[in-house]
Amino acid sequence: MENFWFDNWDNIFRIICVTPLAYISMVILLRVSGKRTLSKMNAFDLVVTIALGSVLASVALNKKIPFAEGVTAFIVFIGFQFLFTWLSVRINKFKTLITSTPSLIFYKGDFLHSAMKKERITVEEVYSTARQNGYSNLDEIDFMILETTGDIAIIKKNANKQNNTLKNVKMKLK
Structure with missing residues (x-):
C-alpha cells in the first residue's frame, strides 16, 4: 500500500513515452489494414476492437510488456481481422461461420x-x-x-x- 499514489518517476516517464508510440502504431496499422477494419462491427470485429484496446492499455501500463511486443500483438490482431474479412469476402461458408445473417x-x-x-x-x-x-x-x-x-x-x-x-x-x- 506504500505506492498507492505514486511509485516513481521512471514509470510515469515510461507511460508518457510508450503510450503515444503504441497509440500511433495502432492507428497506423489500422489505416494500413483498410476501411473494413474500422467499419460497423459484427461480433468478430467487436472482439478484435476490445482486444486491441486491452493490448494498448497493457502496453501503456504494464512495464513488463515491451513496446515491440505490444506492436507485435497489434499486428497479429489486425492481421487476423484482415485475414478473416479477406476470407469471408471470398469464401461464403467462412463468412457464414464468422458473421450472422440479417x-x-x-x-x-x-x-x-x-x-x-x-x-x-x-x-x-x-x-x-x-x-x-x-x-x-x-x-x-x-x-x-x-x-x-x-x-x-x-x-x-x-x-x-x-x-x-x-x-x-x-x-x-x-
Whole structure:
C-alpha cells in the first residue's frame, strides 16, 4: 500500500513515452489494414476492437510488456481481422461461420414476434427506430431488418414491388 499514489518517476516517464508510440502504431496499422477494419462491427470485429484496446492499455501500463511486443500483438490482431474479412469476402461458408445473417423483424404492417424474440428486439425498439428515421406511421414501411451490425434497417413502401436488397435476409413470416 506504500505506492498507492505514486511509485516513481521512471514509470510515469515510461507511460508518457510508450503510450503515444503504441497509440500511433495502432492507428497506423489500422489505416494500413483498410476501411473494413474500422467499419460497423459484427461480433468478430467487436472482439478484435476490445482486444486491441486491452493490448494498448497493457502496453501503456504494464512495464513488463515491451513496446515491440505490444506492436507485435497489434499486428497479429489486425492481421487476423484482415485475414478473416479477406476470407469471408471470398469464401461464403467462412463468412457464414464468422458473421450472422440479417433478420426480418417487421413485414408489411406486422411485427414478426418470433424473429424479434429470437433476436431480443422489443416492439419499443422498432417504434424508436421508425421515429428516428422520420416515420410517423409504420404503415409507411414495408420491411424492417435487423442487420448483422445490430442496426435496424428500414425499407419504405415500394411502388414497383421489387425488393432486391432482401436477398440474404433470414425471413420467417409469422
